[in-house]
Amino acid sequence: xxxxxxxxxxxxxxxxxxxxxxxxxxxxxxxxxxxxxxxxxxxxxxxxxxxxxxxxxxxxxxxxxxxxxxxxxxxxxxxxxxxxxxxxxxxxxxxxxxxxxxxxxxxxxxxxxxxxxxxxxxxxxxxxxxxxxxxxxxxxxxxxxxxxxxxxxxxxxxxxxxxxxxxxxxxxxxxxxxxxxxxxxxxx
Numbered sequence: 001x002x003x004x005x006x007x008x009x010x011x012x013x014x015x016x017x018x019x020x021x022x023x024x025x026x027x028x029x030x031x032x033x034x035x036x037x038x039x040x041x042x043x044x045x046x047x048x049x050x051x052x053x054x055x056x057x058x059x060x061x062x063x064x065x066x067x068x069x070x071x072x073x074x075x076x077x078x079x080x081x082x083x084x085x086x087x088x089x090x091x092x093x094x095x096x097x098x099x100x101x102x103x104x105x106x107x108x109x110x111x112x113x114x115x116x117x118x119x120x121x122x123x124x125x126x127x128x129x130x131x132x133x134x135x136x137x138x139x140x141x142x143x144x145x146x147x148x149x150x151x152x153x154x155x156x157x158x159x160x161x162x163x164x165x166x167x168x169x170x171x172x173x174x175x176x177x178x179x180x181x182x183x184x185x186x187x188x
Contacts, residue, residue, distance in 0.1 A: 076126040093184040096158040111142040121168040
C-alpha cells in the first residue's frame with residue numbers, strides 16, 4: 001500500500017513540477033517549454049497550455065489546453081470624423097469608466113446614443129478592445145443636448161471590457177449617423 005501511495009504522490013508531484021515549469025517558461029522565454037509553433041501564427045501549442053501573441057497586447061495570452069481563443073483586439077472598423085461643432089467639454093477617465101460632458105454648438109443639435117466602443121492605440125494604429133462577454137447591447141435612446149448645448153454620459157465599462165490596462169485609448173460615440181472619438185490615457 002505504501003509503495004502505491006509513493007508512486008501516486010510521485011506522479012502528482014511530477015505533473016505539478018511540469019505545470020509550474022511550463023508556466024515559468026511562458027513568462028521567461030515567452031512560450032511553454034514543451035511546445036510546437038503552429039504555422040506562421042504567433043501561437044505555441046503546449047502540453048498543458050497554449051500561448052497566443054497578439055501584437056496589440058504586451059503579455060502572452062495563456063489559455064488552458066483545448067479552450068477557444070482569438071486575438072483580443074482587431075483593427076478598428078469605424079470611420080471616425082471630426083465635427084467642428086462638437087467638443088469634449090469635460091472628460092474624466094479611469095480603468096473602469098468615464099464621465100463625459102459633450103458640448104454641442106451646432107445650430108440644430110445632434111442626437112447621441114448610449115452606444116460606445118473602446119479602442120486601444122498600438123504602434124499608431126487603433127484596435128478594438130474585445131469585450132469580456134459575448135452577448136450585449138445598448139438601449140436605443142436618442143439623447144439631445146440641454147439648454148447649454150451639453151449632454152452628459154456616465155459610463156461604466158467594467159461589465160463590458162473589465163479593467164483597462166495602461167495605454168492610450170479612445171472612446172467612440174455615435175452622433176447621428178457618424179462616429180466621433182475622444183482620446184484618453186490609462187496610467188500604470
